[in-house]
Amino acid sequence: MSAVLIAILVLLSLAVVFGLVLGFAAVKFKVEGNPIVDQIDDLLPQTQCGQCGHPGCRPYAEAIANGEQINKCPPGGQSTIEALADLLDVEAVPLDAEHGEESIKTVAYIREDECIGCTKCIQACPVDAILGAAKQMHTVIVSECTGCDLCVEPCPVDCIDMLPIETTLNNWKWTPPVPGIELIATDTGRTITHASNKEGTPS
Amino acid sequence: MSKIFAFHGGIHPPENKKQSTRAPIRLAPIPEQLTIPIQQHIGAPAKPCVQVGEQVLKGQMIAEAQGRISVSIHASSSGTITDISPQAVPHPSGLEAPCIRIKTDGQDQWAPHQGLADYRSLPQLELIDYIRNHGIAGMGGAGFPTDVKLHLGDDHIVNTLIINAAECEPYITADDMLIRERAEQIVGGIEIINYLLNPTHILIGIEDNKAHAIRVLEDALRHTELNIDIVVVPTKYPSGGEKQLVRLLTGVEVPSGRIPADVGIVCQNIGTVAAINQAVFHGTPLISRIVTVTGGAAGKPQNLEALIGTPISDLLETAQVNHKTLSRLVMGGPMMGFTIEDDAIPIIKTSNCIIAAVKEEMPPAPPSQACIRCGLCEQACPAELLPQQLFWFSKSREFEKAKHHNLFDCIECGACSYVCPSNIPLVQYYRFAKNEIRAEEAEQRKSDQARQRFEARQARLEQAVLDKEIRRKERAEQAAKTQAAKKASNETAAKTPEDNIKQLKTAAAITRTKLKKALSALEVAKADSSDNIAQLDLQYKQADHAAEEAQKALELAQSGPQVPTTSAAPDIKQLKTQAAVARTKLKKAQQALKIAEDKGHDGADTLRATVVQLEEKSAAAQLAFASAETSTASSGSPLLALKESTDKALGTLKKAEAALETAIANNSPAAEKMKAGVVKLKAKYTEALAAQKSAELNTQTTSAPKATEVPAQNVEQQPTARTPADLKALKQNVSIMRTKLKKAETLFASAEADSEQAGELQQEIVRLTQLHKDAKAQLDAEEAGKIKAAAAQGIDLKKLKIDAALARAAVTKLERSIKKAQEAESAELNALQNELLAAQQQATQFNNTLSQFE
Amino acid sequence: MALIRITSPHVHKPTSTAGIMRLVILATLPGILAMTFFFGWGTLINIIWASALAVTFEALCIKARHRPLSFYLKDNSAILTAVLIALALPPFAPWWLTAIAVFVAIVIAKQLYGGIGQNPFNPAMVAYALVLISFPVEMTRWTAPFMLYGEGWNILAFTDTLSLIFGSWAEHADAFTSATPLDEMRHRGGLTTEEAWRASDVLANVGAWHAVSAAYAMGGVLLLYKKIFSWHTPAAFLLSLGGIATFFYIISPDTYADPFFHLTVGGTMLGAFFIATDPVSSATSNKGKIWFGIGIGCLIYIIRTWGNYPDAVAFSILLMNLAAPFIDQYTQPRAYGHKAPKRGMKGKA
Structure with missing residues (x-):
């Protein structure tokens, strides 16, 4: 009888001790982690375009944190999906075409002599990248434009174009070397993408 | 050496x-x-x-x-x-x-x-x-x-x-x-x-x-x-x-x-x-x-x-x-x-x-083979990097690792590519990786900036909504105040010849005192937590009502003669809605008060006060509405208004009497005074009646003098058209004055210590200030004149421009839909084409006029 | 004028992977000659047989993986693997043993991992280890050096060797088989080294083994001179093996074999110059190569002396292949302009 009692006591005291230790550790070594929403938000491209069906990047980040699919961001494209998959430790899925397709980066351009100064695009711009006043010509601050194209629809005179970002000497990039013969199938017709997809990381 | x-x-x-x-x-x-x-x-x-x-x-x-x-x-x-x-x-x-x-x-x-x-x-x-x-x-x-x-x-x-x-x-x-x-x-x-x-x-x-x-x-x-x-x-x-x-x-x-x-x-x-x-x-x-x-x-x-x-x-x-x-x-x-x-x-x-x-000295590079990790590149690298590791990382786009292996210390000298037995274009891989990393960093910076701007904008919009709300409240308060002030001024300013107004005034004053007394009685009772609070309250309310009616009657009587000149037909609707709104508000407040009172709530007093206020407002609104209506109906005669005021006075009297009765029944201490009030109200009523009668007689003789509108356009022609050079000169003048003034001011500040010059300087400053003011006023006048002169033409021009642009846009939109229709082989094509033609015509018309104008 | 845009550099050193492989194969020639001289035609026949098999297997795999055939076959890497396997196997290894070894090396150890440059283990050693474990009898039956038989140079005739390898092994086996010196040393029973030297015929003829090792070393020095590999791996390998052997020999000369014996018998020299220096599966940086070599040297001595297998070059190299990525992470060289080298994957200084 006493043996059972001793055992129970010992176990209880152990439980108490470890409980205290764990509790202490939880308080003492509390990690002030970056909330997951912030981390997700950091990965999103911040175009605030709403193509995901949320009114901005942060709401989408919150939605992802609550279990929404990660493949609804066309401006971010596959690389964003991969980064998100990496962060959330989930499978990277292809971009959901329903929300649009990944396209080349563009900026808005206002054909200024056609602008009537209605300020509708200014109100639509999520990042305040359009400059102008009522009945004055508007213009886009190119360096601030995220290319979300939210300003195109409201324009009553259709004077906003989305132009691809021009390649200049400053933003020109070296292309990746063409994959060597090591990667190309004997039947080259079988698309290079296939080969490059198959190409794994080195051992 | x-x-x-x-x-x-x-x-x-x-x-x-x-x-x-x-x-x-x-x-x-x-x-x-x-x-x-x-x-x-x-x-x-x-x-x-x-x-x-x-x-x-x-x-x-x-x-x-x-x-x-x-x-x-x-x-x-x-x-x-x-x-x-x-x-x-x-x-x-x-x-x-x-x-x-x-x-x-x-x-x-x-x-x-x-x-x-x-x-x-x-x-x-x-x-x-x-x-x-x-x-x-x-x-x-x-x-x-x-x-x-x-x-x-x-x-x-x-x-x-x-x-x-x-x-x-x-x-x-x-x-x-x-x-x-x-x-x-x-x-x-x-x-x-x-x-x-x-x-x-x-x-x-x-x-x-x-x-x-x-x-x-x-x-x-x-x-x-x-x-x-x-x-x-x-x-x-x-x-x-x-x-x-x-x-x-x-x-x-x-x-x-x-x-x-x-x-x-x-x-x-x-x-x-x-x-x-x-x-x-x-x-x-x-x-x-x-x-x-x-x-x-x-x-x-x-x-x-x-x-x-x-x-x-x-x-x-x-x-x-x-x-x-x-x-x-x-x-x-x-x-x-x-x-x-x-x-x-x-x-x-x-x-x-x-x-x-x-071709022989720089033959095209043979196709690159697999890296066999021979390490020749590492032996050749003047920056002591591990080129093949960098190659693997760049190739598999693991840029983070490449950075950790000091990719950015690579000087792109090409030594590694030169020795590579597998002919791998290593340098190109490094350049590609460096570009990608830099582009990614730039992208990250840009997205951070976009986030900041987006958040700033959100905050600004929210603040704007809040501000709007605050301003709206302020405006409402301001409006209430001005209304009260108007009321007050009306009361004092109204100098109607009719005698009955004076009497009405006294009647109102009496009812007010009654009201006050009833209120104080109520309060005393409340303080003593007396049993008859409810009854007293009722009394109070009635008294209140009576007082109000009296007040209204007075006001009406006062404003009655003025009504025809001030109110216009469209106001009536507004007044009606206002009155309706005031009524509903009052009802709600009353209900709330009742509930509160039933529960013996603390806030009952304040609620009561609101109710009173609202009652007042409601009555005023109602009155305004009624008077406006009658005034339009009688096309400027104060007669109807007077009639109504007598009716109202009668109502007040009756109510006051009823209140008195209940007060007597309840043995209220205020009963005596209320009695007196009732008597006075009676007197008022008779007087009001008399006034009405006399007014009825007057109507025949009074004609409605209509105010002639001053042609406002004359004003616009006033400013003399001066040359722009004048304007410039004026502007300069102003700025010169300003600078002079500033200088004098600074001098004054420094001179204040030894006060000998201070007086003089001060005078100078005063003079300069005056000069500056004059100059500024002149300039302002000039500018205002200019703007006005421009407005007559400018508005037209702008409107025309906008119309033209809209027409053009309509044309392009139609064109687009036609294209779509063509693609879809839609039946609407014809209709669309017609529409397009019309739109085009319109657009050309606009353009023509615009070009003429410009 | 059709001008093309190509990234720099525009000139290349006229070296090629195929050339390097060819040079390494050539460097094995002294060893092949010595083996033939002392152990007969078997080595040569094995090399040819293994090479033919290797090229065949390689071609099949490349075909199956939809890669350009001639482009890959031309790199000579399959032949080099085959030569190394043939040199490591007993000279009279039956044909099927060689075939299995080559299959394992080319198909499993190399192509299944992604072909040339992608294999984490040295294919030849994977094959050797596999057949050593699977067919211990065949693998431990070496022939004695032919010097044993009579006067002068007297090796088995070429046709006899052929029939021995491709015919029925068992019929003739006993006539030629003999243990290797390492076997003798391991299974000497209670004898001291001194007694073993005196008692064993095999050990008496250890000179043949020394000669073969010397031949391998010659080839190795040639490669070193040609800068095909750096001195770090072989030097660290041999010095550490020699050092440990010396240490124990000094402690107890009766129990432990002398360092010279360790360095010159078995696969030591072949391993040091031709296997451990295989760049694909070894450590990358110079510092890493030194650690890699030291690891191999130590493991060889440990397994030879206290383990179950007489020779341990294959196992040691395979074990160190396994450790190579780890070594790489902690032996990054200090880059120009940096105070300290980076360590680990995250590159902490």
Whole structure:
């Protein structure tokens, strides 16, 4: 009888001790982690375009944190999906075409002599990248434009174009070397993408 | 002789230098057309300061430096500016960049220029500026503005100056030939740099394959007092790399991500040194350079002194390049240069070599094989990196890991690619990875900025909504206040002849006192937590009501005569709604009060107060509405109003009587007083009745005098149309006054201490203030006049413009939908087309009128 | 004028993977000659047989993986693997043993991992280890050096060797088989080394083994001179093996074999110059190569002396292949302009 009692006591005291230790550790070594929403938000491209069906990047980040699919961001494209998959430790899925397709980066351009100064695009711009006043010509601050194209629809005179970002000497990039013969199938017709997809990381 | 410290790695590619050193440096012919890029250096592009069509002389500045890191650009020969537009420039991308094009006149006429007689008499900063204005940028590789390197500020102490004459790349002999033929220029240049930097020792690094140049240089150095060491380094690529040369000559390593100046060392290319010499002693800006034109396809490989902006095709012709055998055109050396596709590309300040290669000497790279990790690249890497690891990471796009393996310490010298047995284009992988990393970083910065802007905007919008709410409240309060004030003023200002008003007034006053008493009774009862609170409350309310009715009656009587002139028909609707709103509000408040009272709530009092207020408001609104209605109905007669007021007075009286009865029944202490009130009300009622009657008589005689509207347009014609010059003068006047005033004020402030002048000054200030005010007023008047004058036309114009634009947009939209319809073979096509036609017509109409107007 | 845009550099050193492989094969020639001289035609026949098999297997695999055939076959890597396997196997190894070994090396150890440059283990050693474990009898039956039989150079005739390898092994086996010196040393029972030297015929003829080792070393020095590999791996390998052997020999000469014996018998020299230096599966940086070599040397001595297998070159190299990525992470060289080398994957300084 006493043996059972001793055992129970010992176990209880152990439980108490470890409980205290764990509790202490939880308080003492509390990690002030970056909330997951912030981390997700950091990965999103911040175009605030709403193509995901949320009114901005942060709401989408919150939605992802609550279990929404990660493949609804066309401006971010596959690389964003991969980064998100990496962060959330989930499978990277292809971009959901329903929300649009990944396209080349563009900026808005206002054909200024056609602008009537209605300020509708200014109100639509999520990042305040359009400059102008009522009945004055508007213009886009190119360096601030995220290319979300939210300003195109409201324009009553259709004077906003989305132009691809021009390649200049400053933003020109070296292309990746063409994959060597090591990667190309004997039947080259079988698309290079296939080969490059198959190409794994080195051992 | 200094000690030599070896660096890791390096390779020994075939030199191929002998071919181009046989002939002396020759002047290249002046081309017909010079194409001078406005950015030939690292940093901000220079800003063109000439116009198309302008005549320029040789050496004349055509683009000036802007920003700290920038150099100016000069015309290489005399002629006419034909174009400032994007042209193909020497860059691996083959892209176009803004260039100034000059059609040369063949005269090669110099702009007046003169060297500095004694540069030592000039302060160092001025000398540096002089060098900057003469367009000197590094001529070795990257083209870093030389003045920046010479002006390091006080935070860098320079103890070693290294002159880079290593010229380690195969084929290139431009520096070699420069030393052989113009060593005295180099010595002069070194002396100038020595004056600017004052280093403790000066080293010239030169590879041991330039024996001739070394001899010449040694001879030249005998004529200088400076202690300059020539350090002959073994021939090994890339010993001419800045970091490698620093290590070779000093044993010091430039820390990663830093510049040599951070360890007290400044490197200058030997060509740049000579250019500094020419600029300082002769005043000639950097408008030409020595270019090695060589390669298997060149019939006469040699060094040419070419004007900046000379198209390469001219140089190829001079070197008798055989275009049939030419397979690859490389600008720069074979290790780090880039191929060019267009031989119209011009020579720039950093172009040291053009290789016209035949297929045998630069065969197309065989397809790359798999990396077998042989490690040859690692043995060759002068930066001691692990090239194959970097290759794997770059290839699999693991850029983070590549960065950790010091990717950004790679100098892209090409040694690894050179030795790779599997022919892997390693350097291209690194360049690609570096570009991607930089682009990613830029993207990240941009998205952070976008986030910030988005959040700022959100915050601003929210704040705007809040502000609006606050302003709305304020306005409501303001309106209530003004209304109250109006009421008060109405009360005092109304001087109607009718006597009954006075009586009504007293009646109202009496009911008010009654009300007050009832209230105090209620309060006392409440304080005693008496039983009959509810009854008292009821009494109070009734009294309140009575008082109000009386007040209204009074007001009505007062405003009655004025109604016809002030109120207009459309007001009635508004008033009606107002009255309805007030009623509902009142009801709600009453309900709330009841509930509160039932529960004996604390807030009952305040609620009660609101109810009272609301009652008042409601009544007022109702009244206003009614009076407006009647006034319109009776087309200006106060009769109806009076009638109503008598009715109301009657109602009040009745109610007061009822209240009195209940009060008596409840043995209320206020009953006595209420009785008196009732009596008085009765009297009032009779009087009101009398007033009504008399008014009825009056109606026949009163006519409705209508106020004539003053033509407002006359006002607009008033301002005299003065000339704009006047306006300007006025403006100036104002600003002058303002400045004077300010000055006087500051003087006054300083003079206040010794008070003698203070009085005077103060007077002066007063005078000036007046003057300023006058001037300002004048100006304002002028401007207002102008704006008004413009408005008459301007509004039309703008509207027209907008209409035109809208019409145009409609046309484009229709066109688009037609296209869609066509694609879909829709039946609506015809209708759409018709619509389009109409829209087009409209648009043209608008456009026509617009053009007429404009 | 059709000009092309290509990234720099525009000139290349005229080296090629195929050339390197060819040079390594050539460097094995002294060893092949010595083996033939002392152990007969078997080695040569094995090399040819193995090479033919290797090329066949390689071609089939490349075909199956849809890669350009001639481009890959030309790199000579399959032949080099085959030669190394043939040199490591007993000279009279039956044909099927060689076939299995080559199959394992080319198909499993190399192509299944992604072909040339991608294999984490040295294919030849994977094959050797596999057949050593699976067929211990065949693998431990070496022949004695032919010097044993009579006067002068007297090896088995070529045709006899052929029939021996491709015919029925069992019929003739006993006539030629003999243990290797390492076997003798291991299974000497209670004898001291001194007694073993005196008692064993095999050990008496150890000179043949020394000669073969010397031949391998010659080839190795040639490669070193040609800068095909750096000195780090072989030097660290041999010095550490020699050092440990010396240490124990000094402690107890009766129990432990002398360092010279360790360095010159078995696969030591072949391993040091031809296997451990295989760049694909070894450590990358110079410092890493030194650690890699030391690891192999130590493991060889440990397994030879206290383990179950007489020779341990294959196992040691395979074990160190396994450790190579780890070594790489902690032996990154200090890059120019950096104070300290980075360590580990995250590159902490």
